[in-house]
Amino acid sequence: MPIQINTSVKGKEYPPYRVSVERGKIKEFARAIGDLSPMYLDDTVAKAGPWGDIIAPPTFPITFRDEGADTGALLRDLGVDIGRILHGEQEFEHFKPVRPGQTYLCRGRIVDIYEKAGKSGPMAFVVRETTVTDSDNDIVALMRQTTVVRL
Amino acid sequence: MKYAKVYAEDVQVGSEMPPLVKPPIQQIQLTRYAGASGDFNPIHQDAAFAKAAGMGDVFAHGMLSMGFVAQSVTDWFGAGTVRRLGVRFAALVRLGDVVTCRGKVVAKRPGKDGDGPYLVDLELWAENQKGEKVITGKATAALISRG
Numbered sequence: 001m002p003i004q005i006n007t008s009v010k011g012k013e014y015p016p017y018r019v020s021v022e023r024g025k026i027k028e029f030a031r032a033i034g035d036l037s038p039m040y041l042d043d044t045v046a047k048a049g050p051w052g053d054i055i056a057p058p059t060f061p062i063t064f065r066d067e068g069a070d071t072g073a074l075l076r077d078l079g080v081d082i083g084r085i086l087h088g089e090q091e092f093e094h095f096k097p098v099r100p101g102q103t104y105l106c107r108g109r110i111v112d113i114y115e116k117a118g119k120s121g122p123m124a125f126v127v128r129e130t131t132v133t134d135s136d137n138d139i140v141a142l143m144r145q146t147t148v149v150r151l
Numbered sequence: 152m153k154y155a156k157v158y159a160e161d162v163q164v165g166s167e168m169p170p171l172v173k174p175p176i177q178q179i180q181l182t183r184y185a186g187a188s189g190d191f192n193p194i195h196q197d198a199a200f201a202k203a204a205g206m207g208d209v210f211a212h213g214m215l216s217m218g219f220v221a222q223s224v225t226d227w228f229g230a231g232t233v234r235r236l237g238v239r240f241a242a243l244v245r246l247g248d249v250v251t252c253r254g255k256v257v258a259k260r261p262g263k264d265g266d267g268p269y270l271v272d273l274e275l276w277a278e279n280q281k282g283e284k285v286i287t288g289k290a291t292a293a294l295i296s297r298g
Contacts, residue, residue, distance in 0.1 A: 039230035083204030
């Protein structure tokens with residue numbers, strides 16, 4: 001029997017949270033991917049570059065999560081087990097570089113939930129959007145994440 | 152200091168991205184990526200958990216492969232050039248898989264107001280050693296003019 005997910009969380013906005021970007025976390029992230037660009041890793045080379053410092057790789061904002069919140073909040077809201085989820089799609093829009101030492105404000109909400117028949121059975125798609133703004137209130141990045149739930 | 156790896160004049164519609172071939176996926180990289188990203192879903196670490204969840208064995212975080220795809224663009228165009236990157240995770244990447252990222256330019260247009268950097272649209276994909284697509288996607292990068 002397929003499981004039921006709680007579709008009533010569509011439209012739900014999560015409490016905004018702040019994230020401070022640490023220099024070492026940018027480097028750790030780039031190294032984990034195996035991307036050794038000096039613009040992510042080398043303070044001296046990056047200092048002479050266009051931003052005057054290292055910047056974060058394009059997918060780094062995926063690390064921006066609400067450390068103060070229960071990590072299982074979304075899954076609990078949906079009523080699904082972590083073993084049932086897959087990452088379906090991911091999109092980033094970048095407006096300003098993400099820099100070390102900056103604090104960003106993140107606002108996330110569930111923009112859509114829909115169900116579809118997949119190759120291996122019924123699936124639900126949960127689309128979350130997170131906007132990232134800086135201390136000037138400029139939008140820095142927008143993330144759109146589609147999680148697939150195997151029902 | 153002017154910094155650019157590739158200028159707008161250097162690419163045209165149809166230009167192919169130099170393929171980025173990543174080393175075979177190892178468990179240690181998945182563990183390292185979990186720590187770096189904060190995604191500790193046991194499905195990427197614990198074979199027994201992955202098996203019980205019906206996935207056969209552990210598999211790579213989709214975001215690790217997306218990181219490879221992002222790297223393929225920035226290796227070509229330079230860090231900080233990506234304005235938009237969107238992917239669909241088409242197949243699971245397993246331990247031992249060799250991921251190769253490929254892409255090509257599908258459009259090139261002047262930036263807003265005609266004086267900003269050129270915007271270059273890319274079609275992107277990543278494939279495993281069997282030639283199966285594991286990611287399909289699109290990106291837009293901003294390239295400055297040589298002039």
